[in-house]
Amino acid sequence: MTAEKFTVYSFVGSQWAGVAHLALAQKGFSKDDYDIKEINLVSADNFDPEYLKINPNGTVPSLVSPSLQAPLTESTEILRYLDSLRQNGSLVPTDTETKRKAQAIMDLVHSAQVGTNLILFQARDNAEMEAKKASPWNEFLTNRQKRLEKEHAVDPAHPFYVPKAAENGAVHKLYDSDVGDEHKSFYALTDSMYRDFATGVNKLETLLELPYAASDHLTEADFHAIPWLAHAMWGAGTVPTDIQDFSVLEALVQKSVPEFKIGPRLRAWWSNVSETPAFKQVFAELH
Ligand SMILES: N[C@@H](CCC(=O)N[C@@H](CS)C(=O)NCC(=O)O)C(=O)O
Numbered sequence: 063m064t065a066e067k068f069t070v071y072s073f074v075g076s077q078w079a080g081v082a083h084l085a086l087a088q089k090g091f092s093k094d095d096y097d098i099k100e101i102n103l104v105s106a107d108n109f110d111p112e113y114l115k116i117n118p119n120g121t122v123p124s125l126v127s128p129s130l131q132a133p134l135t136e137s138t139e140i141l142r143y144l145d146s147l148r149q150n151g152s153l154v155p156t157d158t159e160t161k162r163k164a165q166a167i168m169d170l171v172h173s174a175q176v177g178t179n180l181i182l183f184q185a186r187d188n189a190e191m192e193a194k195k196a197s198p199w200n201e202f203l204t205n206r207q208k209r210l211e212k213e214h215a216v217d218p219a220h221p222f223y224v225p226k227a228a229e230n231g232a233v234h235k236l237y238d239s240d241v242g243d244e245h246k247s248f249y250a251l252t253d254s255m256y257r258d259f260a261t262g263v264n265k266l267e268t269l270l271e272l273p274y275a276a277s278d279h280l281t282e283a284d285f286h287a288i289p290w291l292a293h294a295m296w297g298a299g300t301v302p303t304d305i306q307d308f309s310v311l312e313a314l315v316q317k318s319v320p321e322f323k324i325g326p327r328l329r330a331w332w333s334n335v336s337e338t339p340a341f342k343q344v345f346a347e348l349h
Pocket residue numbers: 076077078079103108120121122123135136137138
């Protein structure tokens with residue numbers, strides 16, 4: 063038992079909250095050890111000024127504990143904190159070489175190059191754009207924009223809302239206007255982002271050790287790479303229970319990079335991690 067109950071701020075569909083959930087499962091925490099507070103990203107509750115006091119980035123996950131002086135607001139530090147609470151097989155490598163390999167994988171899956179927002183929000187042509195406009199992502203972006211504008215009106219001096227509204231608004235305005243010429247540069251950008259994404263996935267193929275991401279045992283690198291790939295597959299439209307089906311993600315990327323394939327090392331790694339109890343507990347369905 064940990065002495066003091068902690069709180070994890072999470073959202074059911076969030077990929078990076080998945081890191082915290084995998085760590086909670088792997089390290090054997092029980093529901094008595096912590097509370098989960100859902101921050102509904104669909105209603106943009108992550109932009110509530112009260113939540114921004116906990117996490118000034120307005121993201122999940124966050125972790126708050128009476129034992130900590132300040133909230134933890136990055137999935138990397140949350141996993142490491144949870145790992146430190148239980149001496150039952152550390153997920154954080156100590157030898158230099160494994161540490162380096164794990165860090166390289168974590169840096170890659172967290173990088174913009176393979177960011178999954180590309181898959182969720184972007185489009186390469188009119189057909190993809192119309193499909194996105196008819197999808198729940200339209201409502202998601204609209205809710206965010208309305209909430210950002212509302213909170214800005216309540217507290218115009220708050221530094222969070224203006225840049226965030228500009229960032230969200232840049233994509234939202236394409237959902238909010240007729241599909242036409244102004245979308246063309248967005249399509250070209252999206253196509254080049256898919257080519258970068260393919261390069262990033264190919265790089266991951268070369269970084270993976272087997273049987274697990276950075277070693278012969280599970281490390282933090284596995285628990286960051288799993289939610290990233292699960293979210294990419296889900297976002298591409300894979301049936302959530304078809305855990306081993308890469309074909310939908312491959313087809314999406316192949317539109318920009320015809321030769322793209324999920325490589326044999328990534329497939330072998332995924333097959334290995336998907337057999338672990340933590341994976342089965344958290345990713346019975348892709349999300
Ligand atoms: N670097 C952060 C990223 C967290 C993050 O971007 N979380 C997403 C959900 S997976 C989020 O909260 N997005 C809300 C937003 O950006 O408005 C981490 O690893 O914890």
